[in-house]
Amino acid sequence: MGLFQHYLAKFGVEICFVPLTDLDAWRDAVIPGTRLLFCESPSNPLGEVADIEALAEIARAAGAKLIVDNCFCTPALQTPLLLGADIVIHSATKYLDGQGRVLGGAAVGSTEDMMAVTSFVRTCGPAMSPFNAWVVLKGLETLTLRMNAHSANATALAQWLTRQDAVKAVHYVGLSSHNGHELATRQQSNFGGVLAFELTGGRDAAWRFINATELMSLTANLGDVKTTVVHPATTTHGRLSAEQREQAGIGEGLVRIAVGLEHIDDILKDCERGFAAI
Ligand SMILES: Cc1ncc(COP(=O)(O)O)c(C=O)c1O
Structure with missing residues:
Protein backbone atom coordinates (compact mmCIF):
# COMPACT_ATOMS: atom_id res chain seq x y z
CA MET A 1 0.00 0.00 0.00
CA GLY A 2 1.39 3.41 -0.96
CA LEU A 3 1.54 6.43 1.33
CA PHE A 4 -1.54 8.13 -0.12
CA GLN A 5 -3.63 4.98 0.13
CA HIS A 6 -2.43 4.54 3.70
CA GLY A 33 -19.55 5.55 -5.20
CA THR A 34 -16.67 7.32 -6.97
CA ARG A 35 -16.66 10.85 -5.54
CA LEU A 36 -13.58 12.45 -7.00
CA LEU A 37 -11.28 12.47 -10.01
CA PHE A 38 -7.94 14.17 -9.39
CA CYS A 39 -5.24 15.12 -11.88
CA GLU A 40 -2.39 17.51 -12.48
CA SER A 41 -1.74 18.92 -15.92
CA PRO A 42 0.89 19.24 -17.20
CA SER A 43 2.27 16.58 -14.91
CA ASN A 44 5.45 16.60 -12.92
CA PRO A 45 8.08 15.91 -14.27
CA LEU A 46 7.27 14.62 -17.78
CA GLY A 47 4.69 17.25 -18.71
CA GLU A 48 1.97 14.80 -19.66
CA VAL A 49 -1.25 16.61 -20.49
CA ALA A 50 -4.68 15.58 -19.20
CA ASP A 51 -7.73 16.27 -21.36
CA ILE A 52 -9.49 18.38 -18.75
CA GLU A 53 -12.77 18.78 -20.67
CA ALA A 54 -13.01 15.02 -21.22
CA LEU A 55 -12.22 14.26 -17.57
CA ALA A 56 -14.84 16.80 -16.45
CA GLU A 57 -17.36 14.97 -18.63
CA ILE A 58 -16.41 11.58 -17.13
CA ALA A 59 -16.71 13.05 -13.63
CA ARG A 60 -20.10 14.65 -14.38
CA ALA A 61 -21.48 11.40 -15.81
CA ALA A 62 -20.41 9.60 -12.63
CA GLY A 63 -21.83 12.26 -10.31
CA ALA A 64 -18.28 12.93 -9.13
CA LYS A 65 -16.17 16.08 -9.00
CA LEU A 66 -12.96 16.84 -10.90
CA ILE A 67 -10.03 18.50 -9.12
CA VAL A 68 -7.15 19.83 -11.20
CA ASP A 69 -3.74 20.72 -9.78
CA ASP A 86 -15.00 21.73 -10.19
CA ILE A 87 -12.01 22.66 -8.06
CA VAL A 88 -8.50 23.91 -8.87
CA ILE A 89 -5.63 23.66 -6.41
CA HIS A 90 -2.24 25.31 -6.35
CA SER A 91 0.92 25.16 -4.38
CA ALA A 92 1.29 28.94 -3.96
CA THR A 93 4.86 28.19 -2.91
CA LYS A 94 5.56 27.74 -6.62
CA TYR A 95 4.70 30.25 -9.35
CA LEU A 96 1.96 32.19 -7.55
CA ASP A 97 4.56 33.72 -5.26
CA GLY A 98 7.16 32.93 -7.88
CA GLN A 99 10.17 34.11 -5.95
CA GLY A 100 10.75 31.38 -3.38
CA ARG A 101 9.70 33.53 -0.43
CA VAL A 102 6.75 31.80 1.22
CA LEU A 103 4.95 28.49 1.68
CA GLY A 104 1.28 28.47 0.78
CA GLY A 105 -1.55 26.85 -1.07
CA ALA A 106 -4.82 27.75 -2.72
CA ALA A 107 -8.07 25.96 -3.52
CA VAL A 108 -10.54 27.55 -5.93
CA GLY A 109 -14.11 26.47 -6.59
CA SER A 110 -17.79 27.11 -5.94
CA THR A 111 -18.86 28.76 -2.67
CA GLU A 112 -20.43 25.47 -1.63
CA ASP A 113 -17.26 23.43 -2.24
CA MET A 114 -15.05 26.06 -0.66
CA MET A 115 -17.13 26.10 2.55
CA ALA A 116 -15.64 22.69 3.36
CA VAL A 117 -12.12 24.04 2.76
CA THR A 118 -12.79 27.18 4.80
CA SER A 119 -14.07 25.27 7.80
CA PHE A 120 -11.09 22.91 7.65
CA VAL A 121 -8.63 25.81 7.47
CA ARG A 122 -10.39 27.63 10.31
CA THR A 123 -10.48 24.71 12.67
CA CYS A 124 -7.25 22.90 11.79
CA GLY A 125 -4.96 25.86 11.32
CA PRO A 126 -3.19 25.73 7.93
CA ALA A 127 -3.86 29.43 7.32
CA MET A 128 -1.34 31.94 6.00
CA SER A 129 0.09 34.73 8.08
CA PRO A 130 -1.02 38.18 6.84
CA PHE A 131 2.54 38.99 5.75
CA ASN A 132 2.87 35.81 3.66
CA ALA A 133 -0.54 36.46 2.12
CA TRP A 134 0.62 39.97 1.16
CA VAL A 135 3.77 38.53 -0.42
CA VAL A 136 1.72 36.13 -2.56
CA LEU A 137 -0.60 38.96 -3.59
CA LYS A 138 2.44 40.99 -4.69
CA MET A 147 4.78 32.80 -16.75
CA ASN A 148 5.33 33.91 -20.32
CA ALA A 149 9.00 34.66 -19.59
CA HIS A 150 9.43 31.22 -17.92
CA SER A 151 7.79 29.66 -21.00
CA ALA A 152 10.11 31.50 -23.41
CA ASN A 153 13.25 30.43 -21.51
CA ALA A 154 12.02 26.83 -21.19
CA THR A 155 11.22 26.65 -24.90
CA ALA A 156 14.70 27.91 -25.82
CA LEU A 157 16.38 25.47 -23.40
CA ALA A 158 14.24 22.53 -24.56
CA GLN A 159 15.14 23.18 -28.19
CA TRP A 160 18.83 23.46 -27.29
CA LEU A 161 18.69 20.20 -25.31
CA THR A 162 17.29 18.30 -28.28
CA ARG A 163 20.62 19.03 -30.06
CA GLN A 164 22.85 17.59 -27.30
CA ASP A 165 24.43 14.17 -28.00
CA ALA A 166 24.19 13.02 -24.37
CA VAL A 167 20.42 13.55 -24.33
CA LYS A 168 18.15 10.62 -25.18
CA ALA A 169 14.82 12.45 -24.88
CA VAL A 170 13.50 15.90 -23.99
CA HIS A 171 10.10 16.14 -22.28
CA TYR A 172 8.68 19.62 -22.71
CA VAL A 173 5.10 20.17 -23.71
CA GLY A 174 6.10 23.17 -25.79
CA LEU A 175 8.01 20.93 -28.24
CA SER A 176 5.88 19.75 -31.15
CA SER A 177 7.41 16.28 -30.62
CA HIS A 178 5.78 15.98 -27.15
CA ASN A 179 2.71 13.74 -27.20
CA GLY A 180 0.69 16.30 -25.23
CA HIS A 181 1.64 19.28 -27.39
CA GLU A 182 -1.47 19.45 -29.52
CA LEU A 183 -3.84 19.18 -26.55
CA ALA A 184 -1.80 21.70 -24.55
CA THR A 185 -1.99 24.12 -27.46
CA ARG A 186 -5.78 23.94 -27.18
CA GLN A 187 -6.19 24.17 -23.41
CA GLN A 188 -3.20 26.30 -22.40
CA SER A 189 -2.09 29.74 -23.61
CA ASN A 190 1.62 28.89 -23.12
CA PHE A 191 3.70 25.92 -22.02
CA GLY A 192 5.22 26.86 -18.67
CA GLY A 193 8.70 26.66 -17.22
CA VAL A 194 9.25 23.00 -16.33
CA LEU A 195 11.02 20.48 -18.55
CA ALA A 196 12.82 17.19 -18.08
CA PHE A 197 15.39 15.34 -20.13
CA GLU A 198 16.80 11.83 -20.10
CA LEU A 199 20.57 11.37 -20.31
CA THR A 200 21.92 8.30 -22.07
CA GLY A 201 24.43 7.79 -19.23
CA GLY A 202 21.79 7.02 -16.57
CA ARG A 203 22.06 8.02 -12.91
CA ASP A 204 25.81 8.62 -12.96
CA ALA A 205 25.50 11.08 -15.83
CA ALA A 206 22.51 12.80 -14.23
CA TRP A 207 24.31 13.31 -10.94
CA ARG A 208 27.48 14.51 -12.67
CA PHE A 209 25.43 16.97 -14.71
CA ILE A 210 23.60 18.30 -11.66
CA ASN A 211 26.70 18.54 -9.46
CA ALA A 212 28.62 20.50 -12.10
CA THR A 213 26.01 23.23 -12.49
CA GLU A 214 26.67 26.47 -10.64
CA LEU A 215 23.81 28.81 -11.50
CA MET A 216 20.97 26.37 -10.83
CA SER A 217 19.89 25.50 -7.29
CA LEU A 218 19.66 21.80 -6.51
CA THR A 219 16.18 21.65 -5.00
CA ALA A 220 12.91 19.80 -5.41
CA ASN A 221 11.01 23.10 -5.42
CA LEU A 222 9.99 24.72 -8.70
CA GLY A 223 8.38 27.94 -9.84
CA ASP A 224 11.11 30.31 -8.73
CA VAL A 225 12.80 33.19 -10.52
CA LYS A 226 15.95 31.12 -10.01
CA THR A 227 16.40 27.99 -12.11
CA THR A 228 16.19 24.80 -10.05
CA VAL A 229 17.37 21.32 -10.96
CA VAL A 230 16.54 17.94 -9.48
CA VAL A 255 16.89 15.42 -14.90
CA ARG A 256 14.14 17.99 -14.26
CA ILE A 257 14.80 21.67 -14.68
CA ALA A 258 12.34 24.35 -13.58
CA VAL A 259 13.62 27.08 -15.83
CA GLY A 260 13.93 30.44 -14.13
CA LEU A 261 14.11 34.00 -15.36
CA GLU A 262 17.87 34.39 -15.64
CA HIS A 263 19.22 35.35 -19.06
CA ILE A 264 18.89 32.31 -21.32
CA ASP A 265 22.61 32.50 -22.25
CA ASP A 266 23.52 32.07 -18.58
CA ILE A 267 21.20 29.05 -18.28
CA LEU A 268 22.67 27.45 -21.41
CA LYS A 269 26.19 28.10 -20.15
CA ASP A 270 25.34 26.36 -16.87
CA CYS A 271 24.00 23.37 -18.81
CA GLU A 272 27.23 23.32 -20.83
CA ARG A 273 29.11 23.00 -17.52
CA GLY A 274 26.85 20.08 -16.67
CA PHE A 275 27.39 18.32 -20.00
CA ALA A 276 31.16 18.86 -19.82
CA ALA A 277 31.22 16.88 -16.55
CA ILE A 278 29.42 13.80 -17.85
C1 LIG B 1 2.19 19.81 -9.58
C2 LIG B 1 2.51 19.94 -8.11
N1 LIG B 1 1.53 20.10 -7.23
C3 LIG B 1 1.79 20.21 -5.88
C4 LIG B 1 3.07 20.15 -5.40
C5 LIG B 1 3.27 20.20 -3.90
O1 LIG B 1 3.51 21.46 -3.46
P1 LIG B 1 3.65 21.77 -1.90
O2 LIG B 1 4.88 21.04 -1.45
O3 LIG B 1 3.77 23.24 -1.80
O4 LIG B 1 2.43 21.23 -1.26
C6 LIG B 1 4.12 19.96 -6.30
C7 LIG B 1 5.50 19.89 -5.80
O5 LIG B 1 6.45 19.78 -6.55
C8 LIG B 1 3.84 19.87 -7.68
O6 LIG B 1 4.83 19.71 -8.57
Missing part, protein backbone atom coordinates in the same frame (compact mmCIF):
# COMPACT_ATOMS: atom_id res chain seq x y z
CA TYR A 7 -3.39 8.06 4.85
CA LEU A 8 -6.72 8.19 3.05
CA ALA A 9 -7.74 4.70 4.18
CA LYS A 10 -7.91 6.13 7.71
CA PHE A 11 -10.83 8.26 6.51
CA GLY A 12 -12.48 5.39 4.65
CA VAL A 13 -11.34 6.73 1.27
CA GLU A 14 -10.14 4.25 -1.33
CA ILE A 15 -8.06 5.50 -4.23
CA CYS A 16 -6.57 4.08 -7.39
CA PHE A 17 -4.10 5.48 -9.91
CA VAL A 18 -4.71 5.65 -13.66
CA PRO A 19 -2.46 6.70 -16.54
CA LEU A 20 -3.12 10.42 -16.93
CA THR A 21 -3.69 10.46 -20.67
CA ASP A 22 -5.68 7.22 -21.02
CA LEU A 23 -9.34 8.28 -20.98
CA ASP A 24 -10.57 4.66 -21.19
CA ALA A 25 -8.57 3.87 -18.06
CA TRP A 26 -10.27 6.79 -16.27
CA ARG A 27 -13.70 5.53 -17.40
CA ASP A 28 -12.87 1.98 -16.28
CA ALA A 29 -11.65 3.24 -12.90
CA VAL A 30 -14.98 4.88 -12.11
CA ILE A 31 -17.04 2.63 -9.85
CA PRO A 32 -20.35 3.16 -8.03
CA ASN A 70 -2.84 23.75 -11.90
CA CYS A 71 0.61 24.38 -10.40
CA PHE A 72 2.58 24.10 -13.63
CA CYS A 73 0.43 26.58 -15.57
CA THR A 74 -1.16 28.85 -12.97
CA PRO A 75 -4.30 30.78 -13.97
CA ALA A 76 -2.10 32.88 -16.27
CA LEU A 77 -1.77 29.98 -18.72
CA GLN A 78 -4.67 27.64 -18.00
CA THR A 79 -8.13 28.01 -16.44
CA PRO A 80 -9.45 24.50 -15.63
CA LEU A 81 -12.73 25.81 -14.14
CA LEU A 82 -13.63 27.15 -17.59
CA LEU A 83 -12.86 23.68 -19.02
CA GLY A 84 -15.36 22.07 -16.65
CA ALA A 85 -13.29 21.25 -13.56
CA GLY A 139 3.62 37.94 -6.64
CA LEU A 140 0.30 37.74 -8.47
CA GLU A 141 0.85 41.23 -9.87
CA THR A 142 3.62 39.92 -12.13
CA LEU A 143 2.21 36.42 -12.72
CA THR A 144 1.37 36.65 -16.42
CA LEU A 145 4.62 38.41 -17.28
CA ARG A 146 6.62 35.83 -15.36
CA HIS A 231 17.00 14.20 -10.03
CA PRO A 232 13.39 12.92 -9.80
CA ALA A 233 14.28 9.22 -9.37
CA THR A 234 16.05 9.88 -6.05
CA THR A 235 14.02 12.83 -4.76
CA THR A 236 10.47 13.69 -5.83
CA HIS A 237 9.81 10.11 -6.94
CA GLY A 238 12.26 8.42 -4.57
CA ARG A 239 9.49 6.81 -2.53
CA LEU A 240 8.24 4.81 -5.51
CA SER A 241 9.60 1.33 -6.14
CA ALA A 242 11.90 0.86 -9.13
CA GLU A 243 9.04 -0.88 -10.92
CA GLN A 244 6.59 1.98 -10.21
CA ARG A 245 9.15 4.50 -11.43
CA GLU A 246 9.63 2.54 -14.63
CA GLN A 247 5.87 2.45 -15.17
CA ALA A 248 5.71 6.21 -14.61
CA GLY A 249 8.55 6.83 -17.07
CA ILE A 250 10.92 8.18 -14.40
CA GLY A 251 14.29 6.90 -15.60
CA GLU A 252 17.57 6.95 -13.68
CA GLY A 253 19.00 9.39 -16.22
CA LEU A 254 16.11 11.84 -15.95
Whole structure:
Protein backbone atom coordinates (compact mmCIF):
# COMPACT_ATOMS: atom_id res chain seq x y z
CA MET A 1 0.00 0.00 0.00
CA GLY A 2 1.39 3.41 -0.96
CA LEU A 3 1.54 6.43 1.33
CA PHE A 4 -1.54 8.13 -0.12
CA GLN A 5 -3.63 4.98 0.13
CA HIS A 6 -2.43 4.54 3.70
CA TYR A 7 -3.39 8.06 4.85
CA LEU A 8 -6.72 8.19 3.05
CA ALA A 9 -7.74 4.70 4.18
CA LYS A 10 -7.91 6.13 7.71
CA PHE A 11 -10.83 8.26 6.51
CA GLY A 12 -12.48 5.39 4.65
CA VAL A 13 -11.34 6.73 1.27
CA GLU A 14 -10.14 4.25 -1.33
CA ILE A 15 -8.06 5.50 -4.23
CA CYS A 16 -6.57 4.08 -7.39
CA PHE A 17 -4.10 5.48 -9.91
CA VAL A 18 -4.71 5.65 -13.66
CA PRO A 19 -2.46 6.70 -16.54
CA LEU A 20 -3.12 10.42 -16.93
CA THR A 21 -3.69 10.46 -20.67
CA ASP A 22 -5.68 7.22 -21.02
CA LEU A 23 -9.34 8.28 -20.98
CA ASP A 24 -10.57 4.66 -21.19
CA ALA A 25 -8.57 3.87 -18.06
CA TRP A 26 -10.27 6.79 -16.27
CA ARG A 27 -13.70 5.53 -17.40
CA ASP A 28 -12.87 1.98 -16.28
CA ALA A 29 -11.65 3.24 -12.90
CA VAL A 30 -14.98 4.88 -12.11
CA ILE A 31 -17.04 2.63 -9.85
CA PRO A 32 -20.35 3.16 -8.03
CA GLY A 33 -19.55 5.55 -5.20
CA THR A 34 -16.67 7.32 -6.97
CA ARG A 35 -16.66 10.85 -5.54
CA LEU A 36 -13.58 12.45 -7.00
CA LEU A 37 -11.28 12.47 -10.01
CA PHE A 38 -7.94 14.17 -9.39
CA CYS A 39 -5.24 15.12 -11.88
CA GLU A 40 -2.39 17.51 -12.48
CA SER A 41 -1.74 18.92 -15.92
CA PRO A 42 0.89 19.24 -17.20
CA SER A 43 2.27 16.58 -14.91
CA ASN A 44 5.45 16.60 -12.92
CA PRO A 45 8.08 15.91 -14.27
CA LEU A 46 7.27 14.62 -17.78
CA GLY A 47 4.69 17.25 -18.71
CA GLU A 48 1.97 14.80 -19.66
CA VAL A 49 -1.25 16.61 -20.49
CA ALA A 50 -4.68 15.58 -19.20
CA ASP A 51 -7.73 16.27 -21.36
CA ILE A 52 -9.49 18.38 -18.75
CA GLU A 53 -12.77 18.78 -20.67
CA ALA A 54 -13.01 15.02 -21.22
CA LEU A 55 -12.22 14.26 -17.57
CA ALA A 56 -14.84 16.80 -16.45
CA GLU A 57 -17.36 14.97 -18.63
CA ILE A 58 -16.41 11.58 -17.13
CA ALA A 59 -16.71 13.05 -13.63
CA ARG A 60 -20.10 14.65 -14.38
CA ALA A 61 -21.48 11.40 -15.81
CA ALA A 62 -20.41 9.60 -12.63
CA GLY A 63 -21.83 12.26 -10.31
CA ALA A 64 -18.28 12.93 -9.13
CA LYS A 65 -16.17 16.08 -9.00
CA LEU A 66 -12.96 16.84 -10.90
CA ILE A 67 -10.03 18.50 -9.12
CA VAL A 68 -7.15 19.83 -11.20
CA ASP A 69 -3.74 20.72 -9.78
CA ASN A 70 -2.84 23.75 -11.90
CA CYS A 71 0.61 24.38 -10.40
CA PHE A 72 2.58 24.10 -13.63
CA CYS A 73 0.43 26.58 -15.57
CA THR A 74 -1.16 28.85 -12.97
CA PRO A 75 -4.30 30.78 -13.97
CA ALA A 76 -2.10 32.88 -16.27
CA LEU A 77 -1.77 29.98 -18.72
CA GLN A 78 -4.67 27.64 -18.00
CA THR A 79 -8.13 28.01 -16.44
CA PRO A 80 -9.45 24.50 -15.63
CA LEU A 81 -12.73 25.81 -14.14
CA LEU A 82 -13.63 27.15 -17.59
CA LEU A 83 -12.86 23.68 -19.02
CA GLY A 84 -15.36 22.07 -16.65
CA ALA A 85 -13.29 21.25 -13.56
CA ASP A 86 -15.00 21.73 -10.19
CA ILE A 87 -12.01 22.66 -8.06
CA VAL A 88 -8.50 23.91 -8.87
CA ILE A 89 -5.63 23.66 -6.41
CA HIS A 90 -2.24 25.31 -6.35
CA SER A 91 0.92 25.16 -4.38
CA ALA A 92 1.29 28.94 -3.96
CA THR A 93 4.86 28.19 -2.91
CA LYS A 94 5.56 27.74 -6.62
CA TYR A 95 4.70 30.25 -9.35
CA LEU A 96 1.96 32.19 -7.55
CA ASP A 97 4.56 33.72 -5.26
CA GLY A 98 7.16 32.93 -7.88
CA GLN A 99 10.17 34.11 -5.95
CA GLY A 100 10.75 31.38 -3.38
CA ARG A 101 9.70 33.53 -0.43
CA VAL A 102 6.75 31.80 1.22
CA LEU A 103 4.95 28.49 1.68
CA GLY A 104 1.28 28.47 0.78
CA GLY A 105 -1.55 26.85 -1.07
CA ALA A 106 -4.82 27.75 -2.72
CA ALA A 107 -8.07 25.96 -3.52
CA VAL A 108 -10.54 27.55 -5.93
CA GLY A 109 -14.11 26.47 -6.59
CA SER A 110 -17.79 27.11 -5.94
CA THR A 111 -18.86 28.76 -2.67
CA GLU A 112 -20.43 25.47 -1.63
CA ASP A 113 -17.26 23.43 -2.24
CA MET A 114 -15.05 26.06 -0.66
CA MET A 115 -17.13 26.10 2.55
CA ALA A 116 -15.64 22.69 3.36
CA VAL A 117 -12.12 24.04 2.76
CA THR A 118 -12.79 27.18 4.80
CA SER A 119 -14.07 25.27 7.80
CA PHE A 120 -11.09 22.91 7.65
CA VAL A 121 -8.63 25.81 7.47
CA ARG A 122 -10.39 27.63 10.31
CA THR A 123 -10.48 24.71 12.67
CA CYS A 124 -7.25 22.90 11.79
CA GLY A 125 -4.96 25.86 11.32
CA PRO A 126 -3.19 25.73 7.93
CA ALA A 127 -3.86 29.43 7.32
CA MET A 128 -1.34 31.94 6.00
CA SER A 129 0.09 34.73 8.08
CA PRO A 130 -1.02 38.18 6.84
CA PHE A 131 2.54 38.99 5.75
CA ASN A 132 2.87 35.81 3.66
CA ALA A 133 -0.54 36.46 2.12
CA TRP A 134 0.62 39.97 1.16
CA VAL A 135 3.77 38.53 -0.42
CA VAL A 136 1.72 36.13 -2.56
CA LEU A 137 -0.60 38.96 -3.59
CA LYS A 138 2.44 40.99 -4.69
CA GLY A 139 3.62 37.94 -6.64
CA LEU A 140 0.30 37.74 -8.47
CA GLU A 141 0.85 41.23 -9.87
CA THR A 142 3.62 39.92 -12.13
CA LEU A 143 2.21 36.42 -12.72
CA THR A 144 1.37 36.65 -16.42
CA LEU A 145 4.62 38.41 -17.28
CA ARG A 146 6.62 35.83 -15.36
CA MET A 147 4.78 32.80 -16.75
CA ASN A 148 5.33 33.91 -20.32
CA ALA A 149 9.00 34.66 -19.59
CA HIS A 150 9.43 31.22 -17.92
CA SER A 151 7.79 29.66 -21.00
CA ALA A 152 10.11 31.50 -23.41
CA ASN A 153 13.25 30.43 -21.51
CA ALA A 154 12.02 26.83 -21.19
CA THR A 155 11.22 26.65 -24.90
CA ALA A 156 14.70 27.91 -25.82
CA LEU A 157 16.38 25.47 -23.40
CA ALA A 158 14.24 22.53 -24.56
CA GLN A 159 15.14 23.18 -28.19
CA TRP A 160 18.83 23.46 -27.29
CA LEU A 161 18.69 20.20 -25.31
CA THR A 162 17.29 18.30 -28.28
CA ARG A 163 20.62 19.03 -30.06
CA GLN A 164 22.85 17.59 -27.30
CA ASP A 165 24.43 14.17 -28.00
CA ALA A 166 24.19 13.02 -24.37
CA VAL A 167 20.42 13.55 -24.33
CA LYS A 168 18.15 10.62 -25.18
CA ALA A 169 14.82 12.45 -24.88
CA VAL A 170 13.50 15.90 -23.99
CA HIS A 171 10.10 16.14 -22.28
CA TYR A 172 8.68 19.62 -22.71
CA VAL A 173 5.10 20.17 -23.71
CA GLY A 174 6.10 23.17 -25.79
CA LEU A 175 8.01 20.93 -28.24
CA SER A 176 5.88 19.75 -31.15
CA SER A 177 7.41 16.28 -30.62
CA HIS A 178 5.78 15.98 -27.15
CA ASN A 179 2.71 13.74 -27.20
CA GLY A 180 0.69 16.30 -25.23
CA HIS A 181 1.64 19.28 -27.39
CA GLU A 182 -1.47 19.45 -29.52
CA LEU A 183 -3.84 19.18 -26.55
CA ALA A 184 -1.80 21.70 -24.55
CA THR A 185 -1.99 24.12 -27.46
CA ARG A 186 -5.78 23.94 -27.18
CA GLN A 187 -6.19 24.17 -23.41
CA GLN A 188 -3.20 26.30 -22.40
CA SER A 189 -2.09 29.74 -23.61
CA ASN A 190 1.62 28.89 -23.12
CA PHE A 191 3.70 25.92 -22.02
CA GLY A 192 5.22 26.86 -18.67
CA GLY A 193 8.70 26.66 -17.22
CA VAL A 194 9.25 23.00 -16.33
CA LEU A 195 11.02 20.48 -18.55
CA ALA A 196 12.82 17.19 -18.08
CA PHE A 197 15.39 15.34 -20.13
CA GLU A 198 16.80 11.83 -20.10
CA LEU A 199 20.57 11.37 -20.31
CA THR A 200 21.92 8.30 -22.07
CA GLY A 201 24.43 7.79 -19.23
CA GLY A 202 21.79 7.02 -16.57
CA ARG A 203 22.06 8.02 -12.91
CA ASP A 204 25.81 8.62 -12.96
CA ALA A 205 25.50 11.08 -15.83
CA ALA A 206 22.51 12.80 -14.23
CA TRP A 207 24.31 13.31 -10.94
CA ARG A 208 27.48 14.51 -12.67
CA PHE A 209 25.43 16.97 -14.71
CA ILE A 210 23.60 18.30 -11.66
CA ASN A 211 26.70 18.54 -9.46
CA ALA A 212 28.62 20.50 -12.10
CA THR A 213 26.01 23.23 -12.49
CA GLU A 214 26.67 26.47 -10.64
CA LEU A 215 23.81 28.81 -11.50
CA MET A 216 20.97 26.37 -10.83
CA SER A 217 19.89 25.50 -7.29
CA LEU A 218 19.66 21.80 -6.51
CA THR A 219 16.18 21.65 -5.00
CA ALA A 220 12.91 19.80 -5.41
CA ASN A 221 11.01 23.10 -5.42
CA LEU A 222 9.99 24.72 -8.70
CA GLY A 223 8.38 27.94 -9.84
CA ASP A 224 11.11 30.31 -8.73
CA VAL A 225 12.80 33.19 -10.52
CA LYS A 226 15.95 31.12 -10.01
CA THR A 227 16.40 27.99 -12.11
CA THR A 228 16.19 24.80 -10.05
CA VAL A 229 17.37 21.32 -10.96
CA VAL A 230 16.54 17.94 -9.48
CA HIS A 231 17.00 14.20 -10.03
CA PRO A 232 13.39 12.92 -9.80
CA ALA A 233 14.28 9.22 -9.37
CA THR A 234 16.05 9.88 -6.05
CA THR A 235 14.02 12.83 -4.76
CA THR A 236 10.47 13.69 -5.83
CA HIS A 237 9.81 10.11 -6.94
CA GLY A 238 12.26 8.42 -4.57
CA ARG A 239 9.49 6.81 -2.53
CA LEU A 240 8.24 4.81 -5.51
CA SER A 241 9.60 1.33 -6.14
CA ALA A 242 11.90 0.86 -9.13
CA GLU A 243 9.04 -0.88 -10.92
CA GLN A 244 6.59 1.98 -10.21
CA ARG A 245 9.15 4.50 -11.43
CA GLU A 246 9.63 2.54 -14.63
CA GLN A 247 5.87 2.45 -15.17
CA ALA A 248 5.71 6.21 -14.61
CA GLY A 249 8.55 6.83 -17.07
CA ILE A 250 10.92 8.18 -14.40
CA GLY A 251 14.29 6.90 -15.60
CA GLU A 252 17.57 6.95 -13.68
CA GLY A 253 19.00 9.39 -16.22
CA LEU A 254 16.11 11.84 -15.95
CA VAL A 255 16.89 15.42 -14.90
CA ARG A 256 14.14 17.99 -14.26
CA ILE A 257 14.80 21.67 -14.68
CA ALA A 258 12.34 24.35 -13.58
CA VAL A 259 13.62 27.08 -15.83
CA GLY A 260 13.93 30.44 -14.13
CA LEU A 261 14.11 34.00 -15.36
CA GLU A 262 17.87 34.39 -15.64
CA HIS A 263 19.22 35.35 -19.06
CA ILE A 264 18.89 32.31 -21.32
CA ASP A 265 22.61 32.50 -22.25
CA ASP A 266 23.52 32.07 -18.58
CA ILE A 267 21.20 29.05 -18.28
CA LEU A 268 22.67 27.45 -21.41
CA LYS A 269 26.19 28.10 -20.15
CA ASP A 270 25.34 26.36 -16.87
CA CYS A 271 24.00 23.37 -18.81
CA GLU A 272 27.23 23.32 -20.83
CA ARG A 273 29.11 23.00 -17.52
CA GLY A 274 26.85 20.08 -16.67
CA PHE A 275 27.39 18.32 -20.00
CA ALA A 276 31.16 18.86 -19.82
CA ALA A 277 31.22 16.88 -16.55
CA ILE A 278 29.42 13.80 -17.85
C1 LIG B 1 2.19 19.81 -9.58
C2 LIG B 1 2.51 19.94 -8.11
N1 LIG B 1 1.53 20.10 -7.23
C3 LIG B 1 1.79 20.21 -5.88
C4 LIG B 1 3.07 20.15 -5.40
C5 LIG B 1 3.27 20.20 -3.90
O1 LIG B 1 3.51 21.46 -3.46
P1 LIG B 1 3.65 21.77 -1.90
O2 LIG B 1 4.88 21.04 -1.45
O3 LIG B 1 3.77 23.24 -1.80
O4 LIG B 1 2.43 21.23 -1.26
C6 LIG B 1 4.12 19.96 -6.30
C7 LIG B 1 5.50 19.89 -5.80
O5 LIG B 1 6.45 19.78 -6.55
C8 LIG B 1 3.84 19.87 -7.68
O6 LIG B 1 4.83 19.71 -8.57
